[in-house]
Every structure is written in structure tokens, then in C-alpha cells.
Amino acid sequence: MDPTNPRILFAGTWQLEIHTWGRTSGGPGGGLHVSRDGGDTWEKLNGPDNTIGLPKKPVGKVAVAVAPSNTQRVYAMLETGDGIPWDGQPTEDGQLWRSEDGGRTWALITRNRNAMGRPHYYSRVVISPDDEDEAYFLTASFTVSTDGGRTLDVIPRAEAPGGDHHDMWIDPTNPDRMIVAHDQGLSISINRTKTWFRQRLTNAQMYHVTVDNAVPYNVLGNKQDEPTYRGPSNSRILGTRRINHIPRGMWHHVGGGESGFATPDPTDPNIVWSSASGSGMVGGIVVRYEEERRQYRPVEVWPEQSRGPASGVRYRFIWDAPVHISPHDNETVYVGSQHVHRTRNRGQSWEVISPDLTLNDRSRMGLSGGLTGDNIGVEYAGTVFGIAESPIEAGLIWAGTNDGKLHITRDGGESWTDVTGNVDGLPEWIAVRSIAPSRYDAGTAYIAADGHQVNIRDPHVYRTRDFGASWEKITDGIPPSMLSYTKIIVEDPVRRGMLYVGTENAIYVSFNDGDDWQPLQNNLPAAPVSGIVVQEHFNDLVVGTYGRGFWIFDDLSPIQQMTPEVMASASHLFAPRDAYRFRPITPPSIPYDDPTIGEDPEYGASLNYWLAAEASEAPTIEILDGSGMVVRTLEGPNRTGVSRIHWDLRDEANEPIRMLTPPRYAEHIEVGDEGRPAPGGQQISILMPPGQYTVRLSVDGATHEQPLTVLKDPHSAGTEADIAEQLAFIREVREDVVRAGEAVHRVEAMRVQLGTLSRFAEDEDLSASVEDLRQKLMDLQETMVDLRLTGQGQDGVRFEARLLQKLGYLVGALSIADFRPTDQEMEVKVILHDALEAHLAELEELVRTDVAALNETLRGLGMLIITDDAF
Numbered sequence: 028m029d030p031t032n033p034r035i036l037f038a039g040t041w042q043l044e045i046h047t048w049g050r051t052s053g054g055p056g057g058g059l060h061v062s063r064d065g066g067d068t069w070e071k072l073n074g075p076d077n078t079i080g081l082p083k084k085p086v087g088k089v090a091v092a093v094a095p096s097n098t099q100r101v102y103a104m105l106e107t108g109d110g111i112p113w114d115g116q117p118t119e120d121g122q123l124w125r126s127e128d129g130g131r132t133w134a135l136i137t138r139n140r141n142a143m144g145r146p147h148y149y150s151r152v153v154i155s156p157d158d159e160d161e162a163y164f165l166t167a168s169f170t171v172s173t174d175g176g177r178t179l180d181v182i183p184r185a186e187a188p189g190g191d192h193h194d195m196w197i198d199p200t201n202p203d204r205m206i207v208a209h210d211q212g213l214s215i216s217i218n219r220t221k222t223w224f225r226q227r228l229t230n231a232q233m234y235h236v237t238v239d240n241a242v243p244y245n246v247l248g249n250k251q252d253e254p255t256y257r258g259p260s261n262s263r264i265l266g267t268r269r270i271n272h273i274p275r276g277m278w279h280h281v282g283g284g285e286s287g288f289a290t291p292d293p294t295d296p297n298i299v300w301s302s303a304s305g306s307g308m309v310g311g312i313v314v315r316y317e318e319e320r321r322q323y324r325p326v327e328v329w330p331e332q333s334r335g336p337a338s339g340v341r342y343r344f345i346w347d348a349p350v351h352i353s354p355h356d357n358e359t360v361y362v363g364s365q366h367v368h369r370t371r372n373r374g375q376s377w378e379v380i381s382p383d384l385t386l387n388d389r390s391r392m393g394l395s396g397g398l399t400g401d402n403i404g405v406e407y408a409g410t411v412f413g414i415a416e417s418p419i420e421a422g423l424i425w426a427g428t429n430d431g432k433l434h435i436t437r438d439g440g441e442s443w444t445d446v447t448g449n450v451d452g453l454p455e456w457i458a459v460r461s462i463a464p465s466r467y468d469a470g471t472a473y474i475a476a477d478g479h480q481v482n483i484r485d486p487h488v489y490r491t492r493d494f495g496a497s498w499e500k501i502t503d504g505i506p507p508s509m510l511s512y513t514k515i516i517v518e519d520p521v522r523r524g525m526l527y528v529g530t531e532n533a534i535y536v537s538f539n540d541g542d543d544w545q546p547l548q549n550n551l552p553a554a555p556v557s558g559i560v561v562q563e564h565f566n567d568l569v570v571g572t573y574g575r576g577f578w579i580f581d582d583l584s585p586i587q588q589m590t591p592e593v594m595a596s597a598s599h600l601f602a603p604r605d606a607y608r609f610r611p612i613t614p615p616s617i618p619y620d621d622p623t624i625g626e627d628p629e630y631g632a633s634l635n636y637w638l639a640a641e642a643s644e645a646p647t648i649e650i651l652d653g654s655g656m657v658v659r660t661l662e663g664p665n666r667t668g669v670s671r672i673h674w675d676l677r678d679e680a681n682e683p684i685r686m687l688t689p690p691r692y693a694e695h696i697e698v699g700d701e702g703r704p705a706p707g708g709q710q711i712s713i714l715m716p717p718g719q720y721t722v723r724l725s726v727d728g729a730t731h732e733q734p735l736t737v738l739k740d741p742h743s744a745g746t747e748a749d750i751a752e753q754l755a756f757i758r759e760v761r762e763d764v765v766r767a768g769e770a771v772h773r774v775e776a777m778r779v780q781l782g783t784l785s786r787f788a789e790d791e792d793l794s795a796s797v798e799d800l801r802q803k804l805m806d807l808q809e810t811m812v813d814l815r816l817t818g819q820g821q822d823g824v825r826f827e828a829r830l831l832q833k834l835g836y837l838v839g840a841l842s843i844a845d846f847r848p849t850d851q852e853m854e855v856k857v858i859l860h861d862a863l864e865a866h867l868a869e870l871e872e873l874v875r876t877d878v879a880a881l882n883e884t885l886r887g888l889g890m891l892i893i894t895d896d897a898f
Contacts, residue, residue, distance in 0.1 A: 029098045029129075034065040037101065037130060039089025043147070047429050047456060047480040048337075048391035048408035052106060052147050053087035053113070053398035059103050061130050072130065073105065080133035082107055082119035087398045088146040094159035095199065101126040102154060102162060102176065103133070106146040108398035118398060123152070123176045136176040141168060146399050153195040156202045165192035169207070171220070188214030188223050191252050210252035227275065227623040229576055234347050236558030236571030239291035239299075242607065242741050244562050246579075247281065247289040247299065248571050249347070254280040255289040255301050257318075260567070260579060262627050263742075265611035273625030276615035282316035282323030286347040294357050299323075302350040302362060304404060311344030311404075313362055315374050326374025328362060337407040338392035342366065343385075345410040345429060346403070355421040363411030367426050367440060380440030385409035386430045413474075415462040420469040423494075427459025427474060435495045446495035450474075453489065453498075456481045461515040467523045470494045473501075473541065475516040475528060486513045488528055490541050501541030505530065517559045521566065522587040529556025534570060536586070551578055566604050567628075581628045585635040585669045598646070599637040600724040600731035606632035608676055608717055609740045610844055631675040632735055634663075636724050641665055646726040650674055650735075653719050663724075674722075676737060677712035681761055684708030684768035684831070687775040687898070688782070691805075691814040705771050706816035706823070707832030711761040714842065716750050745845025752847035760838050760856060763863050767811060767831050770870055773895040774808045777878065780893050793884060800877050800893075807873060810866055830862055 029035035042056035059072045059081065073081040087106030094100035102125055108118025122142040124133045143150045144166030155161035164170040169187035170179045184190065189209030198204035203219045212230075214223040232251035239245045243261035250256055258278035281289055283301030292298035299316040301323075316323035333340045342364035353359035362368050367381040387409055395406040409430050417423035422439035433450060434443045447453065457478035465471035472495070476487040486505040489498045505511055510531040519525035524540040532553045535544040551570065558571030561583065568580035585601045593599045609630070634648055642665050650659040658678040664670040685702035689695070696703075717739040724731040739747065781801040788794045805814060813829050816822055828836070837855055841848055848856070874895055882892040 029093050030095050031098050034063060036062045036066055037091040039091055041088045045480060047458065049393060049395035049406045050147065050401065051397040053085050055085055057086045057089065059089050059091060059105065079131065081124060084119040088150050090150045090152050092152045092154045094154045095156040097159040099127055099129045100159045101130045102152050104143050104150055104152055106143060106398050109140065113398050125176060137179065139179045141170045141179050141181055145401055147401065149191060149193050151194060153197060156197055156199045163195055165195055167191050189225065227621065229622055230574055231576035232573045233571040233576060234286050234557055235288050236560055236569055236577060237288065237290050238560055238562040238569050239296035240293060240564060241296040244565060245296065246569055246577050247291060248558065248577065249283060249285055249287050249289055249303060252285050254285065255283040257281045263609050263612045264614040265630065271627040273627055274615055275621055275623050282314040284312055288350045290350050290352055292357050293352060300350050300352060300360055302348045304346050311342060311348060311364065313350060313374060328368045328377045335402050336392055336394045337409060338389055343407050343410045344404060345407050345412060346405040349412065349414045351414040351416065353416050354418040361414045363414050363426065365409055365411065367411060367414060381426065381443055384411055384426050384434045385428045385432055388430065412458050412460045413462045415464050417464040417469055418466045423469060425462040425464060425472060427462055429458040431456045433459050433474065449495055450489055450498040452500050454478055454483050457483055457487060463516050463518045465518055466520060473516045473518065473526065475513040477512050477514055479512045484509050484512050486511045486530060488513050488516060488541060503542065504544035505535055514555065514557055515559050517561065519587060520561050520563050525587065527559050529559050531555045582633040593637055597639050598726045598729050598731065600722065600733050601635040602733045603632055603634055603722060603735050605736045605738050606676060607738050607740060608714065610743050629673040631673050633671060633673055634722055635669060635671045636663065637669055638667055640667055642727045646724060648672065649723040651721040651723060658715060676715050678715055680710035680712035681765045683710055684771055687779050690817045693817050696817060705831065706812045707829060707835055708768060709764065709835035711764060711838055713754060713757050716754055717747060743845040749847040750845050753841060756848045757838050757842060760834055763860055764834050767834065767863055770867055771811060772898055774804050776898055777893055777895050778804055796881055796884065800881055803873060803877060807869055830859065830866065833859055
């Protein structure tokens with residue numbers, strides 16, 4: 028739009044077709060258009076009859092920009108084909124045209140291909156608000172012109188905003204400020220591109236998702252325009268300022284490239300197999316990564332570099348070719364081209380174990396791209412898109428293709444059966460991209476097919492119970508829409524008949540083997556669900572999305588255990604999963620303003636219960652140890668349906684220690700009815716040891732119990748004997764803290780009474796006695812707590828530590844890890860205990876003598892006596 032006249036509009040149209048077998052950019056529908064009446068009428072400027080300097084032959088993608096400082100200057104980039112014949116016909120040559128009269132006439136400015144690069148993926152030109160000659164071209168590189176586009180300067184990658192640039196904003200009031208959007212996030216400059224601040228965003232496009240069997244487990248996947256990633260589901264960074272967050276620094280690459288799968292060895296999390304795109308066999312890169320060495324070995328099926336049409340390659344690997352590790356033998360790995368390939372020696376050699384399983388339609392294996400060729404395997408047709416071996420029958424392998432074929436072998440590939448024709452309703456050329464063989468019955472399998480590249484948008488999910496001899500469509504409950512095409516299906520490993528399916532914008536669950544589906548969206552963003560996996564040990568549902576990164580639904584237990592009987596009951600306590608007693612680790616450097624920081628799961632035990640209706644009182648949850656003693660009582664939400672609370676694996680803390688008087692020398696600080704925290708007074712809640720516990724739910728007179736296992740942190744070097752010694756030590760120190768707190772409360776109660784008495788006492792001798800006792804109590808209390816501390820301005824560093832602070836410090840230092848107390852800690856505990864005993868003895872003596880004497884006087888005067896009852 029002309030910024031000085033909103034009625035003048037320029038628009039580009041783009042004729043584009045994308046199919047499984049190719050992309051065609053360009054045609055008579057493409058062009059540059061102008062309206063000078065606010066959009067009421069439009070004029071196409073290019074085309075065979077134009078005489079104003081624009082291309083006459085068909086064009087593809089168009090980008091246009093009006094110079095804000097001179098609106099007569101208009102830039103237009105048009106995809107032309109660069110003079111290279113397309114479909115047997117000559118094409119126009121050129122990249123950038125410019126008009127000096129508001130779009131009425133044009134001149135070709137440059138043929139430099141750095142202006143547009145790969146037009147279908149990125150083509151944007153942005154003009155500086157204060158300089159009509161300063162133009163920015165956004166492609167894979169970041170290109171700048173300062174002479175109106177005649178010469179182009181490609182900025183080196185290290186100095187560029189990022190890679191694969193897509194859009195740019197320049198501040199119209201201060202052109203030194205600019206923001207560039209690219210595949211890695213946003214980059215911000217405040218000095219006209221001299222330097223950049225690069226900011227990641229929570230918009231990762233993940234092709235698939237896998238998990239390993241580490242504790243805690245890792246999440247893996249291939250990210251658009253970056254390599255594979257691996258990161259923890261739980262950072263174990265506890266007790267830091269960013270508690271319950273997973274820093275980006277805990278993620279790292281595990282070989283391979285941007286697309287495809289990152290599949291960890293099911294028995295050895297150190298090994299990751301990855302398929303990807305790249306400079307090798309288009310989508311046929313296969314690498315084997317070793318975490319211990321942080322190195323990987325390329326083991327491609329056929330390592331001949333290849334570009335061009337699918338018809339010209341030996342093996343047709345799609346952009347995100349499947350890699351599948353046998354559930355029966357972790358040394359057996361499958362990948363798919365038009366064949367299924369297998370290695371049994373870590374990729375040293377590969378064997379073809381299937382014929383061409385595709386349609387092998389050579390008419391749909393030509394060059395892709397249209398005016399601008401683009402042949403990197405994204406639109407390769409006739410490839411195996413999904414491979415899955417039965418988890419209960421070795422050698423039973425399913426293979427689906429992106430041209431609508433489905434095969435099965437039951438003898439490890441010796442013979443294959445085409446069962447495509449048995450799938451009633453399966454459209455031609457639909458991509459059979461996800462296959463889930465059942466773990467409960469060898470003859471049962473499920474497939475999810477995606478037809479959006481042949482304009483089939485409805486969900487296509489099918490089930491067989493007879494090894495593919497017959498199939499049923501199972502899509503009831505998935506609403507048809509432009510975004511309901513199905514991408515993945517997964518079977519639950521705990522509950523038979525429970526399935527998950529991902530579509531282009533949602534996730535669904537079925538409890539009856541697919542007969543009907545219901546949404547499982549909750550707070551999951553409406554993004555393409557590209558991957559689903561259940562991490563079996565932790566029983567978590569892990570989802571990969573193409574645009575919003577990885578998400579985890581923690582603890583599937585209540586969903587798996589939900590039955591009609593449960594829903595018919597007034598209340599129910601679900602059996603909890605085991606809880607790990609993780610100990611904290613040291614964190615990496617954490618950028619606190621990083622929006623890509625992940626969320627840790629809640630610490631401790633996940634406890635889930637059902638209420639058919641709101642109870643008369645909030646439900647209570649008690650945790651009992653192995654001896655039957657209640658160690659913690661929690662209050663749960665009082666709401667209909669399934670509720671979840673977490674027990675942090677700690678017992679009940681001691682009561683808070685409070686002061687009823689203001690700090691010394693800071694009497695202006697108000698003390699409320701509840702008092703103020705005593706300096707150094709800690710509430711100590713002990714992390715319970717590994718072992719067996721019982722969870723008890725009480726609601727409206729009904730009681731439900733379930734066993735709970737608390738597991739030791741497998742990364743902890745301390746033994747269970749060490750933990751037992753530590754807990755005994757902490758319990759003894761906590762008892763001392765409790766006794767110290769009671770002493771503080773006794774003294775505070777007396778100080779408050781003495782203060783009141785002092786204000787109303789008229790007798791001078793009585794006033795002197797009151798003040799003398801008050802001072803003695805304060806002097807004694809100063810050995811326990813520093814009465815000068817306000818809790819403001821870090822005033823704790825001004826003075827020496829007192830007994831109450833030292834007791835809390837002793838516990839805090841020891842409880843960081845699972846080790847028995849050191850000899851020094853034992854010695855300090857004895858010293859502090861003896862100091863407490865001396866303090867308490869002095870207090871008792873003071874009460875027995877001075878307090879008793881004052882009370883005798885008060886009784887003689889008919890006044891209320893001073894009591895030392897703790898509050």
C-alpha cells in the first residue's frame with residue numbers, strides 16, 4: 028500500500044499446485060496487480076500484452092514494496108524461471124523490477140538470483156523508510172542493496188540475522204531499529220544491521236517425536252531448519268531461582284538433519300538412529316549417534332549424492348524417510364525408500380528385504396518446482412512413508428507408502444502381501460504415513476493416512492483384526508474439516524483398546540478401539556500433531572507439534588483407569604504411578620528471559636481422584652508410611668470430575684516460629700495479629716525415604732486407599748542406609764528447632780505482657796521490676812534470634828548468626844544430597860544441641876526466679892500475673 032495514499036494498492040497473485048509427486052509454481056494466474064481506487068477495481072500489470080516493462084511470459088511468486096520516502100518508487104520481484112526452459116517452453120529472465128512513477132512503467136534492475144533464491148519458500152523485499160535506495164532481500168541469506176537493487180551484498184552467515192529469512196519490520200520513526208523473522212526465531216537490531224540480538228521463540232516445527240528409556244527420559248526429534256534435538260523431560264534443577272524449568276542449554280544435537288526421525292535405541296539410550304534430509308541421498312541420510320562420545324557415523328543406505336527427479340535416483344527416499352528399530356532385536360534397523368531396507372550390523376551394510384512396494388508411477392517422478400526447480404526429496408512420490416514391526420510377533424512388518432499402498436510381511440520380508448485393496452474407502456494416492464501394530468493381538472493393526480497433498484482433508488483411520496484381510500474405517504467423533512487429515516495413530520501400552528490419533532490441528536483419544544473418538548486437547552495449542560508416543564516407564568503422553576514444539580501430558584493413569592464403573596461411583600482414588608525421589612543437580616547457564624525455557628513436571632507423586640459431584644467438604648488425602656503412620660495430610664480440589672494434586676514427598680513441617688514484638692530499633696514496623704516470622708526460624712519438612720506408602724482419600728465419609736512406591740533417584744550416589752542416617756539426623760535437628768521455637772514463643776508471650784504492664788504501671792518500683800525482667804528476657808532471647816533483624820534490605824548480613832539460624836543452616840546443607848552426615852556435621856549438631864539446652868535451662872531459671880518474684884508482687888497488687896504459655 029502507498030503509505031501516503033491508501034487507495035493505491037499493489038498485490039501479487041501466485042498460481043501454485045502442490046501434490047505428493049511435485050510442486051508447480053507459475054502460470055497465467057500469477058502476476059502483479061494494482062488498484063488505484065481502494066480495491067474496487069484491479070489492473071494486472073504483467074502478461075503477454077503489457078508494454079510497461081514487466082515480464083510477458085508466465086510468472087510465479089510475486090513480492091512488491093513501495094518506498095516510504097518516495098512512494099513513486101516501487102520494487103517488484105517476480106519468479107520468472109531465469110530464462111531456463113520450463114515444460115519445454117522458454118521463460119522470462121530476471122529477478123527484480125523497479126518503477127519510478129508509481130507502477131506505471133517498470134525497468135529490470137537485476138538478474139541476481141540472490142534476490143529471490145527459492146521463491147516458493149521465501150521471497151520478500153523491504154525498503155528502508157528513510158532511503159529509497161536501501162533494500163533488503165529475505166531468502167536463505169540476508170541480502171542488502173544500497174543502490175536501489177542494482178548490486179546486492181550477501182551478508183555473511185555469522186553477521187546475518189539468522190538463516191532462511193521470511194519477514195522484516197523496520198521502525199518507520201527510527202529506521203535503525205528493525206526485526207527480522209527467520210527459521211530460528213527473531214533477530215533485533217538497533218544499529219541498522221551492524222549487530223543483532225537473536226531471540227528464540229516457542230514455535231519449533233518438529234517432524235516427529237520419540238523418547239528414550241533413561242530416568243528421567245529424554246525427548247527427541249528433528250526440527251525444521253536445524254538438526255535433531257535431544258533434551259530432558261525433567262531438568263532435575265530443584266531449589267534454584269528458576270525452579271521447574273528446563274533451560275534451552277540442556278538440549279543438544281544428536282546427529283542427522285532437520286527432517287525425519289531421531290530414534291533412540293530401546294535398550295541403550297546412548298545410541299540414537301536418525302533419518303534426515305541433507306546433502307547426501309536427499310531424504311536418505313541415516314546416522315548412528317553415540318551420546319557418550321557426542322559423535323555420529325553416517326551409515327546411508329546408498330551414499331551417492333543426488334538431486335533431481337525421483338525417476339533418476341536408485342532409491343527414492345522421502346524428505347522425512349522412516350527409520351524403525353525392531354522391538355525384538357535392537358541391532359535390527361529398518362529404513363524405507365521404495366523398498367524396505369534392513370541392517371543387522373549397525374549400518375555397516377544394508378539389505379533390501381522387499382520389492383518396490385509403491386505404485387512406481389514413473390509419470391509422477393519428474394522434476395519438481397515449476398518455474399524454479401526445487402528437487403530435494405520433499406515431493407518424491409512412490410516412497411515408503413511408514414514402517415512398523417509387530418511388538419509381539421517378530422518378522423511381522425507393515426509398510427505404507429505415500430502413493431496409497433499398504434503391505435504386510437510375516438516372514439521378515441521374504442514375501443509381502445499387498446492389502447491395499449482390502450482397505451475399503453482408502454483413497455488413491457493418500458499417504459499411509461502411520462501404522463500401529465497392536466501389542467495385544469498380532470493380527471490387529473491401525474493405520475492413519477494423510478491425503479492433504481491430493482486435496483483429501485477428511486480423517487482416514489482404519490483398523491484390521493485379521494492381518495489386513497479386512498479393514499474398518501474408525502473416524503467417528505473426529506469432525507471433518509480442512510485441517511482434520513490424520514497424521515499419526517498410537518496404541519496405549521497399558522489399556523487395551525485405548526488409542527491416540529493426531530490431526531493437522533488436534534489430538535483425539537478413543538477408549539473403545541477406535542469406534543468413537545473424543546478430544547484430548549486441554550491446553551495443547553491447536554497445531555499440527557506430527558508425533559505421539561507414550562513413555563511407558565513414566566506413563567506420559569509425549570506429543571510433537573509442527574509449530575509449537577514438544578508437549579507432555581504427565582501421567583496418563585487416570586485416563587487409562589477411567590471406566591464406566593468409576594464414573595458411576597461417587598468417588599474413586601486412582602492407582603498412582605511410582606514417584607522418583609529426584610535430588611537436585613547443578614544447572615547450566617540460564618537466560619532468564621528465554622521464552623523457550625520448558626516446564627518441568629511437578630515434583631513428587633501425582634495423585635488423582637474422581638468425584639461424581641462436589642462433596643460437602645473438600646477431600647483430604649493422607650500419606651501413610653510403611654508403619655501406618657500419617658506423615659502428610661493434603662487438601663484436594665472439591666470439583667466434579669478428575670482432580671490431580673501432587674505430594675512433594677515431604678512430611679508435615681514444624682509449625683512456623685513467630686515474633687509478636689517489632690524488631691529492636693525498628694519499632695515502626697507493625698506486627699499483625701499473626702505476628703512476624705522469627706529471624707532464622709525455619710519450617711523443616713523432611714523428604715521421605717524410598718519405600719512403600721499408602722495414599723488415603725477421604726470424602727463425604729468414604730475412604731479409598733492405594734499403594735504408592737517412592738523410588739530412589741538412580742543418579743544419587745548415596746545409599747539407602749545413608750538416607751536413613753541423614754533422616755535421623757534431620758529429625759533430631761528439627762526437634763531442636765521445635766523446642767527452640769517453643770522457647771521463642773514463651774519469651775514473646777511474656778514480652779508482650781510486660782510491654783502492656785509497663786504502659787499502665789503507675790508504681791515506680793513495679794515499673795522498674797517490669798523493665799528489669801523485660802531486659803533480661805531480651806538479653807536471653809538474643810542468643811536465640813537477633814532482635815535487630817527486620818527481614819528488609821538484606822540486614823541479615825549485618826550481624827552474626829544466632830542459634831536458630833545455625834540450626835536451620837545445618838539442616839539445609841545436609842539435605843541437598845543423599846549422604847549420611849559428615850563427622851563435622853555431627854560435631855556441630857552436638858554443640859548446637861548443648862547450646863539449646865543451656866538456653867532452655869537459663870529460661871527455666873529466669874521463669875522460676877524473676878518471673879515468679881514479679882508475679883508475687885502483681886498478686887499483692889491484685890493484678891494479672893505474667894504467664895509463659897506459648898501461643
